[in-house]
Amino acid sequence: MQSSLFDTLKKFDLLIIAAIFLLFIPLLTMQRTTDFMIFCVFVLAFDLIYGYMGRLSFGHMLYLGVGAYAAALSAEHLSGNPFLALLVAVVAGGAVGLLLGPIIVRTTGACFALINLAFNQVGFFLALIALAEWTGGEDGMAAFYDSVWIFDFGDPKVIFGFTLLCLIAVVYFVRRLTDSPFGILLRTIKENETRAKFLGYNTFFYKLLAFVLSTSLAALAGALTMLNYTYATPSFIDPTRNVEVIFACLIGGAGNVYGALAGGIGYMVISNYLPNYIQRWEMFLGIALLVVVFRFQAGIWGYCRALITARKGEVKA
Amino acid sequence: MGLLPRTHHGAERGGEGMISTIAYGLTIGAILYIISIGLSLTFGTMRIVNFAHALVYTIGAYALASSLPFFGGSFVLAVIFGVVVVIPLAYLIERFVIRRLYGQSIDYAIIATYAVLLIGVDACKWVWGATPLSVSDPIGTAWTILGVDLPVYRLIIIALSLLVFVVLELFFRRTVVGKVVVAGLEDKEATRSLGINVDKYFSFVFILGSCLAALGGALYVPITSLHPYMGFQVLLLSFAVVIVGGLGNMRGTFVAAFALGLVMAVTGRFWGAASETMVFVVMAVALIVKPIEV
Numbered sequence: 001m002q003s004s005l006f007d008t009l010k011k012f013d014l015l016i017i018a019a020i021f022l023l024f025i026p027l028l029t030m031q032r033t034t035d036f037m038i039f040c041v042f043v044l045a046f047d048l049i050y051g052y053m054g055r056l057s058f059g060h061m062l063y064l065g066v067g068a069y070a071a072a073l074s075a076e077h078l079s080g081n082p083f084l085a086l087l088v089a090v091v092a093g094g095a096v097g098l099l100l101g102p103i104i105v106r107t108t109g110a111c112f113a114l115i116n117l118a119f120n121q122v123g124f125f126l127a128l129i130a131l132a133e134w135t136g137g138e139d140g141m142a143a144f145y146d147s148v149w150i151f152d153f154g155d156p157k158v159i160f161g162f163t164l165l166c167l168i169a170v171v172y173f174v175r176r177l178t179d180s181p182f183g184i185l186l187r188t189i190k191e192n193e194t195r196a197k198f199l200g201y202n203t204f205f206y207k208l209l210a211f212v213l214s215t216s217l218a219a220l221a222g223a224l225t226m227l228n229y230t231y232a233t234p235s236f237i238d239p240t241r242n243v244e245v246i247f248a249c250l251i252g253g254a255g256n257v258y259g260a261l262a263g264g265i266g267y268m269v270i271s272n273y274l275p276n277y278i279q280r281w282e283m284f285l286g287i288a289l290l291v292v293v294f295r296f297q298a299g300i301w302g303y304c305r306a307l308i309t310a311r312k313g314e315v316k317a
Numbered sequence: 318m319g320l321l322p323r324t325h326h327g328a329e330r331g332g333e334g335m336i337s338t339i340a341y342g343l344t345i346g347a348i349l350y351i352i353s354i355g356l357s358l359t360f361g362t363m364r365i366v367n368f369a370h371a372l373v374y375t376i377g378a379y380a381l382a383s384s385l386p387f388f389g390g391s392f393v394l395a396v397i398f399g400v401v402v403v404i405p406l407a408y409l410i411e412r413f414v415i416r417r418l419y420g421q422s423i424d425y426a427i428i429a430t431y432a433v434l435l436i437g438v439d440a441c442k443w444v445w446g447a448t449p450l451s452v453s454d455p456i457g458t459a460w461t462i463l464g465v466d467l468p469v470y471r472l473i474i475i476a477l478s479l480l481v482f483v484v485l486e487l488f489f490r491r492t493v494v495g496k497v498v499v500a501g502l503e504d505k506e507a508t509r510s511l512g513i514n515v516d517k518y519f520s521f522v523f524i525l526g527s528c529l530a531a532l533g534g535a536l537y538v539p540i541t542s543l544h545p546y547m548g549f550q551v552l553l554l555s556f557a558v559v560i561v562g563g564l565g566n567m568r569g570t571f572v573a574a575f576a577l578g579l580v581m582a583v584t585g586r587f588w589g590a591a592s593e594t595m596v597f598v599v600m601a602v603a604l605i606v607k608p609i610e611v
Contacts, residue, residue, distance in 0.1 A: 050424075054422075054424075056424040056427060056428075058427070103601055103604055103605055106604075107604070109364065109423045109424070110360065110364065110365065110366035110423055110427060111560070113366065113424070113427050114366060114553070114556050114560075115560075115600075115601075115604065117553060118553055118556070118557065118597040118600060118601075119597070119601075121553055121593070121594070121597060122594050122597050122598070125590070125591070125593070125594045126594075129590045129591075130590070130591065130594075240546075240549065243431060243435065246428060250428065280439050280443065281439075282435045282436070282438065282439040282442075283435070283436050283439035283440065283443075285432075285435055286432040286433065286434075286435035286436035286439070287432070287436060289428060289429070289431070289432035289435070290414070290429060290432045290433070290436075293418075293425050293428055293429045293432070294417065294429075297425070
């Protein structure tokens with residue numbers, strides 16, 4: 001009985017995810033909930049590289065920042081159309097991924113992490129100092145979007161609905177992608193890249209493709225943040241904030257769509273409420289990271305899944 | 318977050334300006350070399366990026382600054398204190414974080430050492446506050462060479478880094494411990510199969526590297542200012558040094574550190590803000606020419 005219940009629940013997962021976020025509205029403000037969902041999109045983008053392909057990026061804020069600034073610059077120089085801004089941001093994120101990817105994806109492990117971090121640092125410098133004429137440097141830049149048809153993004157309800165649609169679409173896309181042969185190949189690369197090469201796959205191409213998809217999704221998250229706040233600051237591209245998405249991905253459970261969502265919500269809840277009570281937030285984050293790494297590697301979703309499999313075993317017995 | 322010496326004036330022009338730029342570049346290179354050795358060794362032996370290296374560096378610098386009054390202003394004693402103080406810290410990090418992660422995915426090691434760095438930096442902020450501190454040049458005089466005033470302290474730093482290089486070369490080539498470490502760098506499994514407890518030597522190397530990082534931090538204090546986040550920037554630069562020099566390649570690290578120090582100084586002469594970014598550009602070029610496939 002139990003197992004069939006979980007299977008039924010899984011069929012309606014997109015609806016359940018939407019319902020969970022709708023339930024958050026009375027608990028938080030609408031803009032906060034939108035923030036939660038945007039962060040979940042970002043965690044999904046990160047998880048595509050970390051959880052599925054097994055490459056830890058320590059510089060994903062770069063791609064988020066590129067998306068945010070691209071959306072802001074599009075509003076300032078092209079037109080106030082929000083959809084054009086989203087398109088520009090996703091294309092810009094993909095372009096940056098395509099430009100840096102050939103250098104980055106050839107490396108693994110520690111090199112992969114730190115090269116991303118180094119490029120993130122370069123991007124931060126560009127946004128803060130070198131291109132300050134366009135980005136506003138430390139002051140940041142504001143962007144104003146026109147309302148198109150029913151999409152008036154000045155209204156929190158509209159942006160909430162639109163972000164929810166985006167999140168559902170991204171969840172669906174990532175799930176389809178990772179269930180496809182391409183996703184299986186990504187997991188093969190994670191487990192043993194030499195064998196994947198042995199089977200005749202050009203792993204470089206697939207790694208690059210996954211990387212570009214991930215950077216585009218991260219840029220989408222950045223553009224949505226722009227729509228939500230209409231203000232871009234260098235904190236969107238700050239390399240020291242990379243640890244947030246890594247932590248979110250770890251506590252949720254890497255390599256799973258639901259894990260990424262659970263981690264995104266979990267991290268946002270922690271980071272929104274705990275700093276009010278805890279003075280030393282960075283220290284808390286560090287200790288929590290150590291606990292996760294040493295005792296809780298499977299994350300929230302891994303824990304739930306172990307529980308479900310145990311239940312299933314009981315039912316069969 | 319600037320790493321260039323605050324007395325550096327980019328506006329100088331002419332040959333004399335260039336000589337002092339090169340001298341500054343060599344000073345930065347010397348500091349980068351001393352800090353990068355530990356990173357290069359842990360990277361080469363354990364394939365671990367030790368983010369906690371930046372913490373050790375920061376602690377070394379703060380230990381120097383706060384112990385200076387207790388030693389009656391004796392800079393040398395304070396530097397030694399700064400180096401000694403990190404030994405137990407490095408031991409604890411190695412024993413309770415890094416050793417527990419042997420054989421696991423290296424991503425966890427990166428995250429765990431980053432967590433240690435976060436905790437340590439926050440502790441530094443707690444103890445010493447977030448406002449930058451500074452320590453004055455312990456020697457204060459300058460020699461005039463080719464018509465350019467060069468602070469003696471910087472020349473001493475460069476000489477000291479050369480000394481470290483020579484001592485390490487001798488250590489790795491002449492002593493048994495050094496030879497075991499080199500063998501472990503080459504092939505860990507083969508060394509272990511000779512009945513050598515490689516991990517014991519690696520933890521020794523880890524502590525040695527940490528001490529050198531603290532030395533680098535302590536020596537750098539009079540040139541720059543002290544703040545809790547000083548380690549983040551230096552860590553990335555030393556990582557660039559390790560990448561350009563080759564993982565676990567001691568001589569390569571030496572050459573790369575001075576080359577990148579010069580890159581920083583020369584870039585900084587024309588555009589101060591871009592000096593650190595230029596290092597990462599050089600690193601990217603090095604990776605395109607010679608990709609690392611670990």
